[in-house]
Amino acid sequence: LLWREENREVLMTRSFAQAGDYRVVGSDTRHRPVLYQCMKNQYLPLGQCLDHQIVAMLRAIDNMPPGVEAVTHVWDLHGMQLRLNLNPVPLVAMVRSAEGYFAERMHALVIIDMPRWAGFLKDAVWPLVPEKTKAKVKFMTREEAERYFGGECNRQVADHIIASMNQNRDGRLSLEDRKRSWMRVDVNGDLVPAFS
Numbered sequence: 001l002l003w004r005e006e007n008r009e010v011l012m013t014r015s016f017a018q019a020g021d022y023r024v025v026g027s028d029t030r031h032r033p034v035l036y037q038c039m040k041n042q043y044l045p046l047g048q049c050l051d052h053q054i055v056a057m058l059r060a061i062d063n064m065p066p067g068v069e070a071v072t073h074v075w076d077l078h079g080m081q082l083r084l085n086l087n088p089v090p091l092v093a094m095v096r097s098a099e100g101y102f103a104e105r106m107h108a109l110v111i112i113d114m115p116r117w118a119g120f121l122k123d124a125v126w127p128l129v130p131e132k133t134k135a136k137v138k139f140m141t142r143e144e145a146e147r148y149f150g151g152e153c154n155r156q157v158a159d160h161i162i163a164s165m166n167q168n169r170d171g172r173l174s175l176e177d178r179k180r181s182w183m184r185v186d187v188n189g190d191l192v193p194a195f196s
Contacts, residue, residue, distance in 0.1 A: 003101050007054060014058060016051035019044040023184035023194040024060050025074075025164065026157030032107050033060035033071045033185075034153065036161060038168040040079025041178060047090040057102055062187045070107035072152070074161065078113045078142070078168055088124035109137045112145045112165070142169075 010016055022037035035056050042049070060071045085091075114122070126134070140148060142165055149158040167178055182194035 007050075007101075010051045010054050011058070014055050016055045017044060017048060018195050019049040019052040021178070021182050021194065022049075022052055022056040023182065024056065024063055025160050025183075026153060026185055027063070028072060028107075028152045028157070029154060031065050031068050033063045033068075034074060034149075034157065034161070035060055035071055036074040036076065036164055038076040038078055038164065039081070039085075040076075040168045041175065042081060042084055043175070045084050045087075045090075047087060050090060050093055053094055057105070059184070059187075061102075061105070063185060063189075070105050072107050073109045074112065074145075075109065076112040076142075076145075076165055076168060077115060077118060078165070080115055080118060082117060085118070085121065088121050091121055091125050092128055106133065106136055109133075110145060110148065111137065111139050113142055114139060 004011065019042060020037055020039070021041040022035060024033050025036045027033050037056075044052075057071070064071075129137075138148070145165065146158075146162050149161050152158075153161070167173060167181065179195075183191045184194040186192045
């Protein structure tokens with residue numbers, strides 16, 4: 001209840017400062033929405049990312065067909081910037097919102113290519129994460145994630161996720177180049193510009 005009151009404005013207006021590329025990129029074979037973000041595209045400090053996370057989750061809920069209650073979160077940590085992620089407190093807030101206000105909405109959290117230096121964030125947050133949530137977290141390499149999504153999603157969605165991962169690892173592309181390709185799935189199932 002306190003969390004809802006603290007975040008009332010973003011819950012009501014859905015307006016947020018875009019912090020990166022977190023968006024609904026499709027759904028798995030059981031019609032659960034899949035949210036994807038790559039930390040290479042993060043351009044606000046972690047403490048300023050929560051509103052973006054909340055709106056992405058609300059959009060995923062909007063996309064759920066009857067009978068579907070959970071989503072898969074994909075956090076691709078490739079290119080994660082230390083200077084934007086030094087404070088673990090906002091990460092705790094994100095985890096608490098995921099299992100508090102959005103209780104039982106997480107099917108899985110897939111964390112791809114976690115850099116060694118980010119271990120301090122995991123060490124700070126992990127003891128605060130409920131066991132039930134810990135069981136939903138999967139740490140993977142990019143190659144493992146490609147196989148995982150190949151089995152969890154239809155070919156079109158898996159290809160979209162893999163293309164996003166590849167694009168984020170292509171050093172020839174600038175942030176502006178990547179932004180132009182960011183698409184999300186809307187409530188009608190159509191691919192639309194992610195942030196317009």
